[in-house]
Amino acid sequence: MTQTTTLIVGGSSGMGLATARQIIASGGHVILVGSSAGKLDAAKAELGDNADIYRANLRDTADVERLINQIKSDTRHIQGLVNAAGTFAPKPFMENTAEDYDSYLDLNRATFFITQAVVENMIANGGGNIVNIGSMWAKQAVRATPSSAYSMAKAGLHSLTQHLAMELAEHKIRVNAVSPAVVVTPIYGAFIAPDQIEATLTDAFDAFHPIGRVGRPEDVAHTVTHLLSDDAGWVTGAVWDVDGGVMAGLV
Template sequence: MQPVHQRIALIVGGSSGIGLATAKLLLERTIPTVIVGNRSRKLDQVQSELASFGSVESFQANLYEPQDVQSVIDFSGEHARHIKYLVNAAGHFKPTPFFDHTGDDYDTYLDLNRALFFISQAVAKNMAANGGGSIVHIGSMWAQQAIKATPSSAYSMAKAGLHALTQHMAMELAAHKIRVNAVSPAVVKTPIYEAFIDPPHIDATLASFDSFHPIGRIGTAEDVARTITFLLSDDAQWVTGAVWDVDGGVMAGRN
C-alpha cells in the first residue's frame, strides 16, 4: 500500500444544498474536500466559490450512469489518499401519490440508493486500509413519518433504507474504526424543491411549513451541516449507528 499523503473529505452531492453547506464547514476546519456533482458548469462555479475557504476539488459524476458511479468507486479505491470523511448528500425528492408512481419514478430513488451503497462500500475499504474514518448519510423525516401534504412513498422507502444501512454499516465497520451515522431532516430550504415547485414560489411555499415545526421555522442547509460536521468529528467519537432527528422538533410533535 502506498503511504498516505493526505486525509480528505468526500461529499457526494456537494455542489448544492446541505452538501455544499457541509463542504464550507469542513473547509473552514482546514479539511481538504472533494465534492461530487452532476453538472460540470455548476461544479466549476462552486469550486471557484469554495476555493477561498480551503483546498477543494470537484468530481463530475451522474449517479444514474453506471460508468460514472464506477469512476467515483475507482477514485475512492486509490488508497494513496485517505478518505477520512464521507457525506452522502445526493438526493431527489418529488412528492407523488402512491397510485400515480411509475416504474421510472421508483427507479429514480432505487438507482440513487444503489450508487450510494457501492460508493460507500468503496470508501469504507479506503478508510479501513488507512486507519478508519467517519460516514454520515442524509436520511429524512419522511422515512419515519408519513405526511399527507407531501405523498412520498418511494422517496420514504429509499430513505428508510439509508437509515437501516446506517445501522448495519455501523455494526460491521466498527472493528475497522469507522463510525457511521445519519441525519434525518424535516423541511429544509434547499434546491431539491425546484424539482416540483416553480422557483418564484419556493420561498412562499416553504414558508407555509414554518408552523409545522415546533421550533417555529423550516431549517437551513447550515442547520443540518453543523450537525453533520459534529458527527464526522472526533467530538462524536462514541456515536455510531445513530439516526439523528435534525427537524425543528417535528418527530417530537407537530403544531
C-alpha cells in the same frame, strides 16, 4: 503524513455544499461529487484549492463505475464520507411509475457501492467517519407531501446506517445519519420553481415545525460536521432528528 479529506456525494449544493463550507472553514479538504458541471464549477470557484470536484450522474452505472475507480485510485486518506445526494418529487402512491421508483433506488444503489469504495480506503488508512443524509419522511408520513417511493429509499438509507455501524466498528469507522424535516434546498426544484422555493416552503411549512421555521442547509451541516468530528467519537449507528422538533411534536 497522509493527507486527509472528506468526500461529499451531492456536494455541489444544499446541505452537501453547506457541509463543505464548514469543513473548509475548519481547515479541512473536500472532494465534491455532483452531476451538474455548472454547479460544481461554481462550488470550486467559491471554495478554492481546498476543494476538488468529481462529476458523476449517479443514475448512470458507467458514471458510477468511473467515480468508484477514481476513489479507489486516490492515494489520500478519505477520512470522511457524506452521502448527501437526493431527489424529492412527491406523488401519490397510485401515480408512481417504474421510472419514478427507479429514480430513488438508483441513487441508493450508487450510494451503496460508492460507500464500499470509500470504506476500502478508510480500512486501509486506519478508519474514518460516515454520515448519511436521511429524512424525516422515512419515519413519518405527511399528507401534504405523499412520498412513498422517496420514503422507502430513505428508510433503506437509515437501515444501512445502522448495519454499517455494526459491521465497521472493528475498523474504527463510525456511521451515523441525520434525519431532516423541511430544509430550504434545491431538492424541491422537481416541483417548485427554483426562485420560489424559499417563499413556498416558508409559507407552507414554517408552522409545521414546533421551532417555528423551516431549516436551512447550515442547520443540518452543523450536525453533520459534528458527527464527522472526534467530538462525536462515542456516537455510531445513530439517526439523529434534525427537524425543528417535528418528530417530537407529532402525536
